[in-house]
Amino acid sequence: MKPHSPNSTPSPRVSVVLLSYNRPAYLREALAALAVQSYQDMEVTVVDNPSPASEEIAKIVRQYPRITFLQHKVNLGYTGGMNSGMMSVSGHYICLTEDDIVMDENCIQRFVEYMDDHPATGLIAPIIYNKAARTIRWAGGRFELGGVYRMKIFGAGETDAGQFEDPFEVNFIDGATMFARADLWKSLKGFHEDFFMYAEAVEFSIRVALTGQKLEVVPQAKVYHFEPPERPTPPEIEFHKVKNFFALYLLHAPLGNLPEFVFRYAVLNTLRSALGRKGNTLLTLKALWWVLKKTPGLLRERRKGVPQINVLDSVATATGTLKNEQAPQAVNH
Numbered sequence: 283m284k285p286h287s288p289n290s291t292p293s294p295r296v297s298v299v300l301l302s303y304n305r306p307a308y309l310r311e312a313l314a315a316l317a318v319q320s321y322q323d324m325e326v327t328v329v330d331n332p333s334p335a336s337e338e339i340a341k342i343v344r345q346y347p348r349i350t351f352l353q354h355k356v357n358l359g360y361t362g363g364m365n366s367g368m369m370s371v372s373g374h375y376i377c378l379t380e381d382d383i384v385m386d387e388n389c390i391q392r393f394v395e396y397m398d399d400h401p402a403t404g405l406i407a408p409i410i411y412n413k414a415a416r417t418i419r420w421a422g423g424r425f426e427l428g429g430v431y432r433m434k435i436f437g438a439g440e441t442d443a444g445q446f447e448d449p450f451e452v453n454f455i456d457g458a459t460m461f462a463r464a465d466l467w468k469s470l471k472g473f474h475e476d477f478f479m480y481a482e483a484v485e486f487s488i489r490v491a492l493t494g495q496k497l498e499v500v501p502q503a504k505v506y507h508f509e510p511p512e513r514p515t516p517p518e519i520e521f522h523k524v525k526n527f528f529a530l531y532l533l534h535a536p537l538g539n540l541p542e543f544v545f546r547y548a549v550l551n552t553l554r555s556a557l558g559r560k561g562n563t564l565l566t567l568k569a570l571w572w573v574l575k576k577t578p579g580l581l582r583e584r585r586k587g588v589p590q591i592n593v594l595d596s597v598a599t600a601t602g603t604l605k606n607e608q609a610p611q612a613v614n615h
Contacts, residue, residue: 304336319389321390325372329366380459383505384507402495404493414508423455451498456483457483460483517565525570532584
């Protein structure tokens with residue numbers, strides 16, 4: 283990374299914002315990969331949400347004098363952490379990534395080359411591989427906000443046999459690694475901070491698409507994602523998943539799809555959890571209470587110019603049947 287003095291050097295072309303939380307071992311590898319990127323006209327900012335490992339994380343970041351370190355006093359989640367980082371940087375492009383992502387050495391170079399040549403494209407992403415298994419974890423996605431929520435993740439679990447050769451359009455870019463022009467991030471004011479974490483990338487993808495710009499996966503850009511440990515989802519995370527699912531629909535789903543959606547996911551799912559068939563009744567009710575309190579504001583925001591969609595058509599070369607889902611799917615943050 284080239285050093286940049288605010289008094290003598292122009293802003294870097296690329297600002298990388300890396301979100302960190304309680305994973306110092308992963309962070310070491312993530313920063314080491316950024317340090318050897320073939321593209322050098324960039325700055326890196328690490329944003330740390332407080333955790334038991336924050337002191338160790340600070341020591342790791344201090345090993346890289348050119349990296350800016352933002353350490354929050356309270357946990358702002360994915361949305362608040364990333365928003366604070368992107369608002370503090372000055373590059374022409376902003377790349378968002380996380381501490382459990384290890385970039386291929388040419389990743390940033392491939393991003394810049396593609397965006398320089400494609401002014402109609404607003405948001406791009408790499409292919410994400412499982413770091414240990416080396417299988418594809420995510421190669422773009424496509425979703426529908428119908429009465430039943432449907433999501434298809436392309437390539438998940440597959441061996442890379444060259445099935446994704448050329449860049450292709452999608453309607454969902456995962457938040458694990460995103461790349462866009464700074465003016466897009468800032469004109470859309472980043473992520474919706476009510477979301478905290480989970481489904482925020484789906485919501486942001488919708489707003490990007492509604493600007494008329496394309497969302498694309500660039501297979502020549504590659505990153506490797508540490509596989510998350512197998513363990514139960516903490517209740518506070520499950521709460522955000524449920525509430526954000528409903529907020530996403532209130533903001534963006536066609537009104538005609540809301541009755542079936544509410545019946546299926548609020549009424550039936552609550553009954554199932556109450557009968558002990560699945561889920562946590564108290565958690566579901568807590569999330570629904572949050573949604574009820576937020577509904578007037580979300581609907582006002584919807585009326586203030588958030589355009590609605592039926593289906594964001596994908597012209598991806600990757601195809602597949604969209605699956606019915608209980609909640610938005612995404613790579614774990």
